[in-house]
Amino acid sequence: DAKTTQPTSMDCAEGRAANLPCNHSTISGNEYVYWYRQIHSQGPQYIIHGLKNNETNEMASLIITEDRKSSTLILPHATLRDTAVYYCIAGGKLIFGQGTELSVKP
Amino acid sequence: DTEVTQTPKHLVMGMTNKKSLKCEQHMGHRAMYWYKQKAKKPPELMFVYSYEKLSINESVPSRFSPECPNSSLLNLHLHALQPEDSALYLCASSPRDSSFMNTGELFFGEGSRLTVL
DSSP: OBOOBOOSEEEEETTSOEEEEEEOTTOOTTOOEEEEEEOTTSOOEEEEEESSSOEEOSSOEEEEOTTSSEEEEEETTOOGGGOEEEEEEESTTOOOOOOEEEEEEO | OOOEEEEOSEEEEOTTOEEEEEEEEOSOOSEEEEEEEOTTSOOEEEEEEETTEEEEEOSOOTTEEEEEEETTEEEEEEESOOGGGOEEEEEEEESSOTTSSOOOOOEEOOOEEEEEO
16 A cells, blocks of 8 residues: 555635645555545544546545646535544555544634 | 444453454445554554455454454454553444455444553
């Protein structure tokens, strides 16, 4: 699995888009990128995953750069309930990195 | 049913006790996982079972002993634990195991919070 690097923390205003970056420069060609989030004291929750193409679902959008060395998770209209730690994972072994603590503020 | 159920939610045990954590899923998933999570740290992978066979052991001490009695159940047997083993233990399942590049979505339980005195 590739190592991932994420900012330790980020703030976002409620109603605005939250853009969470992740660097995975050592990712191999067939490794997927996964995003999970963990709200305090709960189990992690799957958000989205992708290989090469951008992906969108009801929760978020995933933008993967053409060289696949980085990706961005976009929460289009952040709410207070989106406050959580967001983890980017590269590879099928599902090893969690340090994550980004996102605080959505009113 | 898209749930992973873990019991007990909380467990307090002494260093000489033997206890078990249990995990159950009825989604037909063939891969099941144990993670350990210390406060303010990311989950750490411990074990992966694929088709009821242990496929990954991340160099976990032998005082933790996993067991997969059938495709729906996963146990973690605990014996002679240390206070530093106190943590949240998370179980998860996925439709495909890590031998596939695309494991699909991992479904997590709410965890069992373990305190070792």
